[in-house]
Amino acid sequence: MQRAAPQEFDRVLSSMCTRPHPAARKAAERFFATNPGDPATYQAVAALEEDALSYLGDITGLSAPHGYVTSGGTEANIQAIRAARNHARDDDPNVVAPESIHFSFQKAADVLDVELRIVPVDDDYRANVAAVREAVDDHTVLVAGVAGTTEFGRVDPIPELTAVAHDAGALMHVDAAWGGFILPFTDHEWSFAHAPVDSMTIDPHKYGQAVVPAGGLLFREKSVVDSLAVDTPYLESASQASLTGTRSGAGVASAAAAMRELWPDGYRDVYERQQANADWLYDELRSRGYDAVEPELPLVAASVPDGQFESLRDLGWRISRTASGELRIVCMPHVSRESLRAFLSDLDDLRSGPARN
Amino acid sequence: MQRAAPQEFDRVLSSMCTRPHPAARKAAERFFATNPGDPATYQAVAALEEDALSYLGDITGLSAPHGYVTSGGTEANIQAIRAARNHARDDDPNVVAPESIHFSFQKAADVLDVELRIVPVDDDYRANVAAVREAVDDHTVLVAGVAGTTEFGRVDPIPELTAVAHDAGALMHVDAAWGGFILPFTDHEWSFAHAPVDSMTIDPHKYGQAVVPAGGLLFREKSVVDSLAVDTPYLESASQASLTGTRSGAGVASAAAAMRELWPDGYRDVYERQQANADWLYDELRSRGYDAVEPELPLVAASVPDGQFESLRDLGWRISRTASGELRIVCMPHVSRESLRAFLSDLDDLRSGPARN
CATH class of the missing domain: 3.90.1150.10 (Aspartate Aminotransferase, domain 1)
Known part of the structure; x- marks a missing residue:
């Protein structure tokens, strides 16, 4: 019905956002009352989150992805910056990103009390690599690029940006919130397979056709995601890396169902x-x-x-x-x-x- | 069905969490593909969010509530601290809370880079008012109390804590995430009607029987919630006070439906x-x-x-x-x-x- x-x-x-796929909608309806924020109590949805992560790894070229299904791209971007900040333990951290970056970076900078250095794009709306190189310094904890910008649908030069980030001792984040489910069918170099990218945002509830809320945050290294963990007394599970506490089982189940149905x-x-x-x-x-x-x-x-x-x-x-x-x-x-x-x-x-x- | x-x-x-009420589930199914994070585009769900806020105001004794339907209690608690921090513009802000506070406060302190001062509870697991008074100082931006603690279901002495907070020039936050839909039927003093409380967490997806994700964050003063606003280019709506970007229309619609059905x-x-x-x-x-x-x-x-x-x-x-x-x-x-x-x-x-x- x-x-x-x-x-x-x-x-x-x-x-x-878009109309969810019928399989995603059906899965969401079955998991309305579950909480993947407490996986030891809600085990069925926890297993589906593993499935979802595994699909996201396939799509983004990462064989052993760490991360979780977020409430959306904003949470994923905030958490990528938080992880980089916590991992670096710098007393005056900054993040460098092109002016085409999503406004969630402005929100994240306010929330996390991190300096955001915005640099210009080139004539075709892509991050200007020279400007990024100019902006990074010893306190840069993260460089971000976009794979599918919100305004013009452009893909930043991810391999070049990653080299700049790593030369500066910073982590590299790719925001593929919107582009992630499209880019595998193009010639763009954007994924974990194309460069030693450290983290990525990719949202099943955008082009992945899952129901809201189903974002995705992936990390190459477990040690980086571990810097997000907070102890959780009185849950059955012992710690939590997500920004929110209770999470949507419907979103997780629908993300897994959509990718099972549609990928590739x-x-x-x-x-x-x-x-x-x-x-x-x-x-x-x-x-x-x-x-x-x-x-x-x-x-x-x-x-x-x-x-x-x-x-x-x-x-x-x-x-x-x-x-x-x-x-x-x-x-x-x-x-x-x-x-x-x-x-x-x-x-x-x-x-x-x-x-x- | x-x-x-x-x-x-x-x-x-x-x-x-609990089994959602059938009316809440039905409403959620209708609003799967909407985004209250962009109210100008998704107007039907934006109107339901107004309804939900109005119900939450009735329940908590606030005739003109400001705030929004969050992803849950953790987001609401993080945002209450962020609002207090941004509103105070203190260079070394701290938050004072009893040891019975939910672990989301530890997460918030890490995320927001705010000092969290935890003080003891009394023999009956309630915040020790004298200890709170001892802990506050000129840099305290928020005092928090709990109305229905996660571990023992206790209600802190909210009017007394509010007086201590305001004497120190800080805002007062009540975490009624779990207790908010029960306390109106008890003799406890916990709400906006009992004390000049500044903000409150109250979650429809807990005792309110809405589907996940549907938390609630309420403010007495508009100026405090305004300190959360971030500009939103390329949305139809001009700014956003929520922590997440895209939000769950299902959660909002189901919260409104549950309260319409069940209150009081x-x-x-x-x-x-x-x-x-x-x-x-x-x-x-x-x-x-x-x-x-x-x-x-x-x-x-x-x-x-x-x-x-x-x-x-x-x-x-x-x-x-x-x-x-x-x-x-x-x-x-x-x-x-x-x-x-x-x-x-x-x-x-x-x-x-x-x-x-």
């Missing part, structure tokens, strides 16, 4: 369909004279006048903008060609109608 | 039934010669020899211990008298059998 979604996903073009062929099919949608949308926008950013992954950014943008919102389109103002359309699994055609048709009406500006 | 739980809850006697009569019925269960279990344990702690709320702690404890676990009972070693039984809504009888019967078999020690 499939209940109607309370939100009409066909008009959601800005979100990095199902994810490849979706990637190919959505990349084609993004390429098509880019061409359509360009043919209408809009300045658009060529999509490397299924995400299109384009300069659209304020009046048109607001009118599209008034018509019910769930859209958002980059920090520099471009409209961004994220081709998530729920986005159909029909929906994009309808969106362009509304845009055309606005352009030809009296509200044009 | 009710699916079989993968975990037999009848044998779970240590958890502060349904919660009162459960409280009365479980308090009677706890009182009965206490008497039964004492009659068998065990040293037990009289239950003030539906939680019984008793000294049980290691051998018996381990044998009960081997029999499938999901039980845990306090830091000082006592068996603790949490009479959550799913715990039945029949289940407690079966537990005692197994205990009796162990006492009379060859494994006795």
Whole structure:
């Protein structure tokens, strides 16, 4: 029995969440009342978390992954910085990241009381390696790169950034929260297999089609994740490395179910369909004279006048903008060609109608 | 249609999670794919979060509550400390809490780089007010008390602690994560109505019978929660005060549904039934010669020899211990008298059998 979604996903073009796969939804319903934060008590879901980690390792090129299923990319990014900070035991730690980094890094810097050094991107919105090299110093505990940026879907030069990080004695983190389930089907160098990356964020509840909340945090070395552990009296389990305490069994079970169902062929099919949608949308926008950013992954950014943008919102389109103002359309699994055609048709009406500006 | 739980809850006697109410489960299933972390995009669930906050305000005696539905008590406690730290802008902040405080405070101190000053409890496991007064100083940004401790179900002297906190220029936080849905039916002084408390943790996914993840964090003053806000480019919403980014629409919707269904009569019925269960279990344990702690709320702690404890676990009972070693039984809504009888019967078999020690 499939209940109607309370939100009409066909008009959601800005979100990095999507309609969960039916197998993920079904698994979530079975594990509503379990808590993977206490694995000794809730053993069935603890076993599923092991499965989920193992799949995430396959996807990211790590044969023996350490980590856990988080509440999402923000928790994963906060915890990667916390682990690097605790592991380094520096009295004045800093983190270096490109300006394309997700805003969760700003949150993490505030939460963890760590200095965040933001460096420019290059002309194609990728981290500028020379600028990162300039910014690191003896107190740098982590360098971060993004594999699939939130605003333009770009992949930073991960091997080069990793070399800079390690030269500085820092750890290297890759935020593949959104890109992780797409990148295995591309030629990009982004994973644990392409460089000696230390940690990674990859979210099953984004392109992995699990239910919210199901993020992922992976570490190459157990000693780094161990620096997160806090003793847990009065649980059956003895310690806890997660940021939250009680965690969602539904999220864990659904992540495992989605990956069992979709990795690799199902994810490849979706990637190919959505990349084609993004390429098509880019061409359509360009043919209408809009300045658009060529999509490397299924995400299109384009300069659209304020009046048109607001009118599209008034018509019910769930859209958002980059920090520099471009409209961004994220081709998530729920986005159909029909929906994009309808969106362009509304845009055309606005352009030809009296509200044009 | 009710699916079989993968975990037999009848044998779970240590958890502060429980079987969700059917209305809560149903609401969760409808909102699986929504993200209250982006309320401008996901408006239906944002409205439900307002409902949930309003119910939580009714329950805790706050007519205009500020705050949000968290991933659980740990996030709420971390965020209460972070808000106090950011609000005070002290260069060497400390937090004072009784030794009965939940271990999430240790996690928060590590995460937030705040000094945690732990003070003793009195002979009845309540925060020692004189010791708290002794521990606070000009750098104290928060004093915390517990309303329903995890180990013994005790309620700290909240009005007295609040006075000490405010005398020191600090904020006062109450952790009612577990107790908040029980205490309205008791004579305890614990809420915003009983003292000028500044913030509170109260978790719908514990005694509130919502699905995981649904915790609650409430603030009296908007200016305090505002100190948590981080800008959010590329979301439709402009800023975010939560610790996590993407959040569970299922948790929010189920919290609202559970409270609509159960507040106040349904919660009162459960409280009365479980308090009677706890009182009965206490008497039964004492009659068998065990040293037990009289239950003030539906939680019984008793000294049980290691051998018996381990044998009960081997029999499938999901039980845990306090830091000082006592068996603790949490009479959550799913715990039945029949289940407690079966537990005692197994205990009796162990006492009379060859494994006795």
